[in-house]
Amino acid sequence: MIFYVIRRLLMVAPVMAVVTIVVFLLSRLGPADPAAILVGDLGSSEEIQRTRIALGLDRPLLAQYLTWITGVLRGDLGISIFTRTSVASLIGQSAEPTIVLTLATMIYTVIIAVPLGVLAAWRAGSAIDRIFMGLAVLGFSTPVFVLGYVLAYVFGNRLGILPVQGYRGIEGGIGGVLASITLPCIAIGSTFIALIARVTRASMLDVLGEDYIRTAHAKGMRVPVVLLIHALKNAAIPIVTMIGIGFGVLLSGVVVTESVFAIPGIGRLTVESVFRRDFPVIQGIVLAMSLVYVLLNLVIDLAYTLLDPRIRY
Amino acid sequence: MQSFGPARRAAVASVMILAAAAQVATAQSVLRVLIDGNVRTIDPVVTTESMAIQHGFMIYDNLFALDGQSRPQPQMVDRFEISPDRLSWRFTLRDGLKFHDGQAVTAKDVIASIKRWGARKPSGQALMQHVDTITALDPKSFELKLKREFGPVLEAFADPLNALFIMREADASSDAFIPLTTAIGSGPFKFVSEGWKPGDKAVYLRNADYVARSEAPSGLAGARRALVDKVEYLHIPDATTAVQALIAGEVDMLTFPQLQLVPVLARTPNVTVRVTNPIGEQGILRTNHLVPPFDNPKARQALLYLVGNQVDYLAAIVRQADLQKPCWAVFGCGMPLESKTGIGDWTGAANIERAKALFREAGYDGRPIIIIDPPSNDRLHAMSLVTAQKLRQAGITVDVQAMDLGAWASRRNVKNDPKTDPNGWHIFHTHGKMASQGDPMSNSAAVSTCDQKNWVGWPCDEDLTKRLNAYVATAPDKRGEWIAGYQSRFFEVLPYVPLGQFLLPLAYRSNLAGVLDGPGYPVMWNIEKK
Numbered sequence: 104m105i106f107y108v109i110r111r112l113l114m115v116a117p118v119m120a121v122v123t124i125v126v127f128l129l130s131r132l133g134p135a136d137p138a139a140i141l142v143g144d145l146g147s148s149e150e151i152q153r154t155r156i157a158l159g160l161d162r163p164l165l166a167q168y169l170t171w172i173t174g175v176l177r178g179d180l181g182i183s184i185f186t187r188t189s190v191a192s193l194i195g196q197s198a199e200p201t202i203v204l205t206l207a208t209m210i211y212t213v214i215i216a217v218p219l220g221v222l223a224a225w226r227a228g229s230a231i232d233r234i235f236m237g238l239a240v241l242g243f244s245t246p247v248f249v250l251g252y253v254l255a256y257v258f259g260n261r262l263g264i265l266p267v268q269g270y271r272g273i274e275g276g277i278g279g280v281l282a283s284i285t286l287p288c289i290a291i292g293s294t295f296i297a298l299i300a301r302v303t304r305a306s307m308l309d310v311l312g313e314d315y316i317r318t319a320h321a322k323g324m325r326v327p328v329v330l331l332i333h334a335l336k337n338a339a340i341p342i343v344t345m346i347g348i349g350f351g352v353l354l355s356g357v358v359v360t361e362s363v364f365a366i367p368g369i370g371r372l373t374v375e376s377v378f379r380r381d382f383p384v385i386q387g388i389v390l391a392m393s394l395v396y397v398l399l400n401l402v403i404d405l406a407y408t409l410l411d412p413r414i415r416y
Numbered sequence: 417m418q419s420f421g422p423a424r425r426a427a428v429a430s431v432m433i434l435a436a437a438a439q440v441a442t443a444q445s446v447l448r449v450l451i452d453g454n455v456r457t458i459d460p461v462v463t464t465e466s467m468a469i470q471h472g473f474m475i476y477d478n479l480f481a482l483d484g485q486s487r488p489q490p491q492m493v494d495r496f497e498i499s500p501d502r503l504s505w506r507f508t509l510r511d512g513l514k515f516h517d518g519q520a521v522t523a524k525d526v527i528a529s530i531k532r533w534g535a536r537k538p539s540g541q542a543l544m545q546h547v548d549t550i551t552a553l554d555p556k557s558f559e560l561k562l563k564r565e566f567g568p569v570l571e572a573f574a575d576p577l578n579a580l581f582i583m584r585e586a587d588a589s590s591d592a593f594i595p596l597t598t599a600i601g602s603g604p605f606k607f608v609s610e611g612w613k614p615g616d617k618a619v620y621l622r623n624a625d626y627v628a629r630s631e632a633p634s635g636l637a638g639a640r641r642a643l644v645d646k647v648e649y650l651h652i653p654d655a656t657t658a659v660q661a662l663i664a665g666e667v668d669m670l671t672f673p674q675l676q677l678v679p680v681l682a683r684t685p686n687v688t689v690r691v692t693n694p695i696g697e698q699g700i701l702r703t704n705h706l707v708p709p710f711d712n713p714k715a716r717q718a719l720l721y722l723v724g725n726q727v728d729y730l731a732a733i734v735r736q737a738d739l740q741k742p743c744w745a746v747f748g749c750g751m752p753l754e755s756k757t758g759i760g761d762w763t764g765a766a767n768i769e770r771a772k773a774l775f776r777e778a779g780y781d782g783r784p785i786i787i788i789d790p791p792s793n794d795r796l797h798a799m800s801l802v803t804a805q806k807l808r809q810a811g812i813t814v815d816v817q818a819m820d821l822g823a824w825a826s827r828r829n830v831k832n833d834p835k836t837d838p839n840g841w842h843i844f845h846t847h848g849k850m851a852s853q854g855d856p857m858s859n860s861a862a863v864s865t866c867d868q869k870n871w872v873g874w875p876c877d878e879d880l881t882k883r884l885n886a887y888v889a890t891a892p893d894k895r896g897e898w899i900a901g902y903q904s905r906f907f908e909v910l911p912y913v914p915l916g917q918f919l920l921p922l923a924y925r926s927n928l929a930g931v932l933d934g935p936g937y938p939v940m941w942n943i944e945k946k
Contacts (some may be wrong), residue, residue: 134839136826141457141595143464144825144846144861149869150536150593151829154462157593184455186614187597196613252656259664267660268652365652365661367616375615375653378822379456 104408111401118397119390123175126389127168130382136160137184137380158184171386180390181383183376190387193372200270201368203280205353208288212295213346219296220303220342221330224311227304230326235300243297251290251363258286262396268365287364291357295349302345306338312336339410347403355392419590441721445644445945447928448667449938450658453617458607459596460581461536464860467649469579470937472618473636474647475516476581476601479507479526480574481636486695486752486851486935489637491629492582492602505560505569506553512627515584516606523552528588530580531770535592537578537911539857543569543889566888568857576636576936577852604628604642604941611648618649620940633942635934640941643930647940662687662923668945669924669931671938674794675734681923686928691919692933695750695850696741699729699915700861702873704842707833709780716910717772718774722806726916732798733847734918741917746862746906748854749917753895758904771810784815786834787843790824799845799915817841828872844872850917851935856902857889861912875911 138155139146146154155161155387159170174181180190223235259267265286271279310316319329358370369388376384407414453467460472481491490496494510503535513521527550534544546566552558560569573580587596595708599607604626622642631638650667652658655674662670663684673681682689703710710716723729730740743749744759748911762770785807789800804814827839834840854857864882866876883902890898922938924931930942 134823134826134830136829138823139829140825141463143468145464145848145871146864147860147869147871148829148874152869154593157591158668183614185595186458187595188614193614197615252660255657255660259666260660263664267664267666268657268660269666271649321940362653363657365650365654365657367613371653372615375454375456378820380826 104230105406108401108405115394115397119393122390122393123172123386124168126386127171127382128164130377130380130385131164135380135382137382140379141185151246160184160383166384170407171383175390180387183380183384188381193384194369194387194391197367197369197372199272200366201354201370203270203273204287204357204360204366204368205350207281207284207348208291208295208353209346211288212292212299212349215292216296217303217335217342219298221307221335223304224307225302225326225330227308227311232304241297242293243301245293246362247290247294247357247359250293251286251360253279254286254290255364270364270366270368287360287366290363291353291360299342299345299349301405303338303342306341307334310334310338336410340407343406343410344403347399347406351399353394368401380384397416444646446646446648447644447669447940447943447945448648448650449669449940450652450661450667451649452672454615455612455649456614457595458576458599458612458618460579461532461592462595464577467936469577471599471618472581472601473580473603473937473939474605474649475603475607476579476583476720477513477521477603477640478574478580479582482574482576482851482935483637484635484933486635488570489631489634491574491637491640492526502565502567503562506557507560507943508557510627510629511787513602514625515602516600516623517584520555521582521602522555522585523558524555525585525588526582527552527558528585529582532583532588532590532592533578533580534559535608537575537580537858538860539572539575539578539855540580542648542857543565543572546888557759564889567890567892568888571855572857574636575855575858576853576934577849578858579920579936590826602626604640605647612727616651620647620649633932635932636936636939640939643944644939644940660918662925665925668928669922669938671922673923675736675739675920676794678736678921678923686926687923688928689721689921689923690931691739691856691921692931692938693849693851693919693935694933695748695854695935696739696917696919697847698727698743698748698850698853698917699733699845699847700793700844700853701799701803701843701913701915702861703912704831704840705873705875705911706868707835707840708783709775709778709785710842712778713909714774714911715778715780717907718771718778718810719913720760720762720802720907720910721767721774722770722786722803722810723913723915724762725764726914728766728806729799729915730918732802733795734920739919739921741919743917744914746903746914747856747899748850749858751854753854753856753899755896755899755903756935758907760907766806766809768809775810775812778887780812782813783835784813785842786840787814787816788824788827788841789816789818789844791818794823795847796824796845799847800843803843803845830925831868831874845915847915847918849936851856856884862906864909864911873912875909876903877905877909877911 138160139151142151142154148283150344163184182189220236223232226232255267258265273280358374361368361370373388455467455471457463457468460468478491479493480488483489486822492509494508497506534540546562546564547562548563550560587598594748604623604625605620608619622645628639628641633639659677661667681687703716728743744763745754747753787800787804791797806817807814813854830839832840860871863870864875864877864880868874929944932942
């Protein structure tokens, strides 16, 4: 196991090397000129050219890449073309809202979705199953921005009990954090609840048909014990995979939700950096998120061994 | 009876102190403002971005500023003298000017700031071409010596869009093409660098040491009194959420709400919707002068007949009739240089047949006309769609290419013919504040030098350039004559097509008092939160 983890960690290096090249080239595809964007709408062509030179954007691509990658190897992701602040600090500023939102959403989603899926599988074909799965389809099909606007209007403007937008940092107290993330969590959670509930149901249906479940029932075990101890544990691998993917998606930024609720997270930072062609920031975010994905995959793979002792690496 | 011992007394005292502190904290007035973008760059010199300029007005002070009637008035300057030959201008700073780090503002700071501004801003560049020397006479006075007469010195210093912000000499001496990383001015608010979260908010605190002028505030001039303790410039990218936040009272002001949402705000109790910039903006249709068919003035003139009375554009941009001001005067209507000279017979309903004929004369060969369009900007998108429709009516093949603002800003710099380069373009649209568009020194779109270093689109006409350059040496009483000649030539060459003027309203909670009218961006001084 240890050797497996070490081997997987060693594989991170070539993956990240490919990522650096791809992200560096992709961000420069097409007519991407941060100097023109920095100078502004009414700047002259001469100003744009002189800005390009001053910022080193006129240098050959290889020279720019080597400068950047040398910094990265020293742990320096560079500085933003626009703010002139470090990319690491910009990512750091945006990380807190995204991490808090991700954790809260996943906890809330799992607490609701897994029992719903288990219940739907246990009562497969019944009215409960149809209602739950109908709600799942509804949750999955409702665009997050529509749900976001409705929630903000009802709970923010009509009832006035939750903020319409914004993120209150942890330094302001847990109450503020919870108030500011409740509506975004519900909005994003609707999709993930639907997804995880459906996967749970399907996986549970497979397991509930197995002989050992029938044996457990025959031994007189109570239904909750059979469902939660015997069935759910064996149905958990697809569910854990789905939760892991959910973590990855949420951590890399939920652009629409962050925009609708004005949450200054990684998603918004990414979009704004792309719109501005702020190359160092785009590169830094993609690099950081690639690392998160690689590590998440490793964690998920290791989790499989806990759920199924037959799996060995 | 229980004794009230020292420990309990200390506890009660602590609670009382905490309560008092909490009261002080809640008594702090915070003005939360949603600006039209976010403060990404804290250097207002390196960019023409409106957010950077608005940030500049928060923390920096100006030598002169335009009043409510667009006349330059002294701001940091106490007095000034002009020599009889108008080639020597001596300025003395007023007392009490201090940077936020405590240093006094000196003539050396002013001179360095003028030089940095002169390297970047059109009005500064125009002035610096005429400057021989700028010398500090003493810590509070400096002399500007001109090589040849330059009439609008004070107008240049007071330009609200290409503003001359006075920085510390150390900051102002830095490269004018690399954004500053410090933001220390001498204005009514101080920038809180720890509170700056690019993409989210910029925070400013009242500068208690700021000595305001004694005159009443008027436009950007007069007393700049910070009446709130803190201002937060916030950014909410989603227009609907921004409006909801204002309605819910989570923010106090929304600069330039999306125009289709203005009626919602107008009927919301406790929200005031008002136009604070009465001269507004000028819509601009810009062609690429380097490529066919718009390298031929006939093709550009055809656009005049398609645009016609401008009403289609203005209605698409602002919808509400009271926000529309059709105007063909190049330097604006209701502006000092308003003129009817040179405006031809195109100002009525669109004349499609005439436009077709002019396109034929220009040798239009049926090639698709590429309009680059950023749909995320509702104003630019509206103008793009109207132009596309009008061109189609004239039998022109049109290709509207939608893209994000970053790609749009980048592609505008491509000079190549779209026939050979897929990134080439023929037409884009934008708009500029009338305070800038109405001033020949700072109207970038009017510059028609033939070096291709001018604003994108690269119009070229030596006669028009000579006329534009002559403005700065034209005495105020001769400007009527100047504009007549200039405007006549303008409509022959047509560096850009003016699409009329429109007004952008500001929306704010009704508990705000003292929101000032002015020719530039909204300013946060003089505003009280009740």
